[in-house]
Every structure is written in C-alpha cells, then in structure tokens.
Amino acid sequence: MYLIDGRRVMVSDLLEAGLIRAGAKLRFRRNRIGVTYEATVTDQGRIRLEPDGEEFRSPSRAAVVAAGMHAVDGWRAWLVVDQDRLLDSVRQELLDRTISRTAAAARSEDDQDPQRVHERLRQARGHAEEGNPDRVTVRELLRIWGATDRGDQVSKIEADLANHGLVTSPSFRAVTLDSTVTLTTPRDEPEEAVTAALSGDDNGPAAEDDEADSSLNVRLTVGNISPLRGVESVGTHSPLKEAITKMVINDYSQLAVLNGPRNVRGAVTWRSIAQAMHQRCDASVADAIDTHVEVVTYDRDLFEVLPTLQQREFVFVTNVSKEVKGIVTTADVARRYGEMATPFFQLGELDQTLRWILSRAVDLPTVQPLCSRTIKNFNELGFGDYQRILGNREVWGKLDWPLDRQVFIDRLDAIRQLRNSIMHFHPDPVSDDAIATLRNFNSLLHQYRDPA
Numbered sequence: 230m231y232l233i234d235g236r237r238v239m240v241s242d243l244l245e246a247g248l249i250r251a252g253a254k255l256r257f258r259r260n261r262i263g264v265t266y267e268a269t270v271t272d273q274g275r276i277r278l279e280p281d282g283e284e285f286r287s288p289s290r291a292a293v294v295a296a297g298m299h300a301v302d303g304w305r306a307w308l309v310v311d312q313d314r315l316l317d318s319v320r321q322e323l324l325d326r327t328i329s330r331t332a333a334a335a336r337s338e339d340d341q342d343p344q345r346v347h348e349r350l351r352q353a354r355g356h357a358e359e360g361n362p363d364r365v366t367v368r369e370l371l372r373i374w375g376a377t378d379r380g381d382q383v384s385k386i387e388a389d390l391a392n393h394g395l396v397t398s399p400s401f402r403a404v405t406l407d408s409t410v411t412l413t414t415p416r417d418e419p420e421e422a423v424t425a426a427l428s429g430d431d432n433g434p435a436a437e438d439d440e441a442d443s444s445l446n447v448r449l450t451v452g453n454i455s456p457l458r459g460v461e462s463v464g465t466h467s468p469l470k471e472a473i474t475k476m477v478i479n480d481y482s483q484l485a486v487l488n489g490p491r492n493v494r495g496a497v498t499w500r501s502i503a504q505a506m507h508q509r510c511d512a513s514v515a516d517a518i519d520t521h522v523e524v525v526t527y528d529r530d531l532f533e534v535l536p537t538l539q540q541r542e543f544v545f546v547t548n549v550s551k552e553v554k555g556i557v558t559t560a561d562v563a564r565r566y567g568e569m570a571t572p573f574f575q576l577g578e579l580d581q582t583l584r585w586i587l588s589r590a591v592d593l594p595t596v597q598p599l600c601s602r603t604i605k606n607f608n609e610l611g612f613g614d615y616q617r618i619l620g621n622r623e624v625w626g627k628l629d630w631p632l633d634r635q636v637f638i639d640r641l642d643a644i645r646q647l648r649n650s651i652m653h654f655h656p657d658p659v660s661d662d663a664i665a666t667l668r669n670f671n672s673l674l675h676q677y678r679d680p681a
Contacts, residue, residue, distance in 0.1 A: 237388045238320050239286060241274025243540040246326070248319050254310040257292055257303075266295040268307065274305070288316055302415035304394060312577050317394050324392060350393040357395065363412045365399045370410065375578045378406070378657040380650060399457075399549045403450040403528040404503060406657060408457055451534055452527030453656040454565055455546045455555030462487040462553075465494050469505070472497045482558070483543050486518050490552040491544060495520040524553065538562060566656040572651045575667035579644070582674045583615050584608060590627045591618075599624075605624070612645040630677050 243249040251272035258265045267279040268291060271416045272398045275284040276291040284325040285291035288303030304317040312319070328347045350373075353363045366377075374389075376382045379402065390396060390412075404410065462473045462485040472484050476499070486494040495518040505517035523544045534544055538559050546555035587596065588607040597604060599621055600614045610618075616638055618624055647663055 236385075239274060240270060240276060240288060240316070240394050241286075242276045243270075243316075243319050243323055244270065246323055248323055249309060249312075253312075253371075255307040255316070256310050257295060257306045258308070259296065264296075266292075268295070276612065295382060302394075304441065305415060314486045320392065321394075330651065346373055346389060347393075350389060350395060354393050354395055354414065357412060357414045365412065366409050367404060367406045370397065370401055371406075374556060377660075379655045380657075381653060385656070399452065399527055401446075402656070404452040405454070405456045408452070414626060448526065449531045449656050451525055451529045451531055451544070451546050451557055452555070454531065454561050455527070457527060457546065457548050457554040459554050460485045460545065460556050463497070463514050464488060465515050465518065469497075469502065469513050469517060472514050472517070473502065483556075485545060485553060485556070486514060487553060490554075491547075493524050493553055494518060496522045496543075497546075526551075527555065535562070565658070571664060572659040575671060576648055576651065579671050579674065580612075580668065582678055584610055586628070586674065586678050587615075587618060587624075591624055592637050595624065612641070612648055616641050616645065628677070632677070640666075 240249070244251060249270060251270060253270040255268040255276065256265060256271065257268070269277045269279065271277050271284060275286050276288060277284045278291060278295050283294065285294065288307050289301055290303070292301035292303040292306045293299070304320060306316055307316045308314070309316060309319060324347065328344055356363050368377075371377065371379065371382075371386070374382055375385055376386070383402065386401075394414050395412050396415065398413050399408070399410060401410050461475050461479060461481065463475065465486055465488060475481070476484055476497075483496045483498045485496055488494055497514060497517045498519055501517045501519040502512075505512035509516060521541070522542055523534075524532055524547060525537075525544050526547050527549070534557070537544055538557070543548045543556055543558040545553050546557060548554045587610070593604075593606065596610070596614075596618050598606075599617045600610070601617070604610065604614070619641065620634070620638050622634075630637075644666065647666065651659060651663075672674075
C-alpha cells in the first residue's frame with residue numbers, strides 16, 4: 230500500500246518484502262574521482278557504513294555522509310552488490326508488486342486510482358530517462374492525484390514522486406499553479422549536487438536520517454507570486470522611447486534592463502526616466518538605469534524579501550537556471566495577501582454573526598446540552614456546535630426564519646469543511662467559488678440576524 234499510504238518506501242520495506250536480505254552489501258562508486266564506498270544492510274533495514282559503523286535509515290543520507298557531499302540521490306547511488314542493480318531498481322520492483330495486488334481493491338470514489346497514478350509516473354520516469362522529460366503545469370500535475378490545490382495531499386504527492394525516482398524542476402511547491410514544471414530524475418552522476426527541486430525529498434543534509442522530516446514546508450515563496458513566464462526588458466543600448474513605449478503599452482511601473490537572460494544591469498522606472506530626461510532631453514536607457522535592484526531566486530522565502538520590497542517596490546526573480554523570468558512588486562504582494570486574508574475575514578464575520586444570533590434567540594442552558602463539550606459562554610461555540618444547535622427543531626423554531634432548516638444545515642456543514650481546509654495553510658489562493666459561498670452565507674445571515 231506504499232502508493233496509497235502516501236509515504237516514501239524505505240530500505241526496511243524492501244527487507245520485509247524479501248527483495249533484499251539482511252547483511253546485503255551495498256556499493257557507492259564515484260567513477261569521476263575513482264572512489265568507492267561500502268555499506269551493509271542491517272536486520273533493521275538500516276544502512277551501516279563501513280568501516281566506521283555509522284547507521285542511517287535513508288539511503289540518501291547515508292550517501293551524503295559517506296561521500297561528504299551536499300546532496301545525493303542515494304537510491305540511484307547505492308548498488309546492491311549480489312543483485313548487481315541499484316536500490317532504485319529494487320524499489321521499483323516493490324512498487325510493481327504492491328500495485329498489482331492492491332490496485333483493484335484500492336480504487337476510490339474520487340478517482341484517485343493508484344494503478345493509474347503508478348502507470349502515469351512510470352511513464353514520466355521513462356520519458357525522463359530517455360532525455361525527453363514531461364513538462365506539465367502544476368495544475369496538471371496535481372490532477373494526476375485528483376487534487377485541485379496544494380493542500381493536504383502535498384506530502385503524498387511528493388512521496389509518490391520520490392518512490393518513482395522523480396522530482397519536479399522547479400519545485401512544484403514553490404511556484405504558481407499555472408507555472409510549468411519538468412518531471413525529471415536526479416542527475417546520472419551521483420556525486421553531482423542534486424538540483425534545488427530535490428529540497429523536499431530525503432536528499433537534503435538537514436534531517437538526521439528521517440525522510441519524513443523534510444516533508445514539512447509551509448513557506449510562501451517568491452515563486453508562489455510570480456509565474457516565471459519571462460519579463461519584458463530592454464537592453465542597455467536601447468532607445469529610451471522603446472522603454473517608455475513598452476511600459477505604457479503594458480501598464481508597467483518598471484522594466485528590466487538585461488544583457489542576456491542572466492545578466493541584470495538594472496531597471497528603468499518612471500522616476501529614473503524623469504530624472505534622466507531632466508538632465509538630458511536626448512537621454513537613452515543607459516542614462517536612466519537604476520542599478521540598485523534586487524534579484525532573488527524563485528524559492529526564496531517571501532517574508533525575507535518583504536523589507537526589500539518595501540524599500541525598492543519590486544524584485545526580479547530567477548528560475549532554476551538562474552535566468553530572470555519573473556518580477557514581484559509590492560502591488561503583487563498586497564493583492565496576494567488580500568486573497569489570503571479574505572476567507573479568514575469572511576469566516577470570522579460568519580462566526581461572530583452566528584454567535585450573536587444564537588445569544589439573542591436562546592439562553593446558554595438551552596444550547597449547552599446540544600454541544601459536544603462543556604461550554605461556559607457563547608464565545609466558545611464552534612462550527613460543529615452551530616450545526617447541532619441549529620439542527621435542533623426547538624431552537625430553529627425560535628429563530629422564525631422563512632428558510633428550510635435542512636438546506637441551511639447542509640450549507641453550514643459545507644462551510645465547516647471549507648473552514649477546515651482554509652485553516653490548513655497552503656500557498657494556493659482559496660477558489661472564487663469558495664469565497665462566493667462564504668459571502669453569500671454572510672449576506673443571508675445579515676438579512677435574518679435579528680430573531681425578533
């Protein structure tokens with residue numbers, strides 16, 4: 230059930246399935262520098278390095294420590310000597326066996342068919358190894374698991390990708406839903422540093438040896454704001470008229486000045502243009518360049534960049550190839566935080582209104598027996614309490630609303646579930662439909678909030 234459980238396969242799983250034996254010899258050979266590392270699989274499914282005896286649960290962590298490197302995909306580094314194949318190959322055999330036994334029984338109503346997921350990821354792995362990796366938007370990637378946003382399924386998705394030896398570049402966590410990512414494998418040479426897209430896998434050196442530890446990621450990144458589709462730009466020798474025209478046509482307040490996709494010379498802004506033209510009527514882009522610009526990577530924590538945005542009003546954003554592909558402005562941040570704050574404010578308003586209505590329609594002794602826990606005042610009520618209280622015919626009758634009680638309770642239950650989803654923070658904005666649901670319900674409550 231490895232695909233279904235949503236966790237990474239461990240060496241202990243291979244041991245339990247009889248695909249590898251305790252005492253099996255492992256070898257990690259770095260051909261480029263002519264160095265080989267040896268290890269042994271313990272009866273606990275851990276990897277014991279030789280000769281010092283240090284043990285690790287994660288193959289990647291064991292390879293990192295053995296080689297003294299920053300990051301290694303241990304599954305593709307360690308060779309099972311007596312089988313003459315990589316640990317990754319053994320892992321794939323385990324997945325094939327498991328999915329063939331469980332696929333029929335594990336089909337779920339929401340179309341998250343593990344067989345379909347398995348076959349799709351195997352296909353992507355094959356394309357990646359052929360040098361023709363699949364490129365999909367984050368939305369298309371999530372759709373493989375029947376998801377519409379990066380909510381509760383993120384860790385499961387990362388585990389499924391890791392089990393198939395896949396990563397996304399850039400990291401699908403750190404970009405927008407409409408950004409395109411490449412489904413690829415770690416680099417063939419294990420001694421080379423793994424790309425930044427592997428930061429959510431078990432390859433990073435931060436965790437001791439627990440692959441699950443690194444799955445926690447609740448950051449909002451710069452890439453979650455910028456779609457990384459490229460930026461409008463001019464060269465240093467471009468006429469100022471070109472820059473002004475591009476800014477007017479696109480309603481931009483700033484424009485990148487680039488000499489190649491990785492060479493940022495600065496930016497032109499309306500302020501820098503005005504200053505340049507004030508000094509010279511025939512000023513060029515070179516005269517109007519503001520060189521005090523900040524360039525940040527797409528996976529940079531947005532909170533770290535906020536002071537710079539406050540001072541500079543914009544930052545340029547680079548992709549995994551260090552090319553300038555995006556820009557984030559203070560207006561972008563304000564809009565995004567507005568999107569994030571709106572559902573919280575709507576829920577808060579709804580919560581307070583329901584408490585106000587109930588406190589004026591019934592007394593506390595009436596609602597206390599209807600709650601699942603002991604409450605001392607109306608301010609302690611939650612959405613589950615509202616459902617139980619308003620589902621009571623006696624209480625509902627006191628409101629004297631010309632509304633169908635069951636329809637109202639059903640919508641309240643849907644909002645309760647929506648609230649639970651909203652309170653579990655993830656980088657994607659709440660859908661317009663969800664916001665409309667909250668607003669419409671608030672509007673309804675405002676019409677009937679006076680029980681008299």
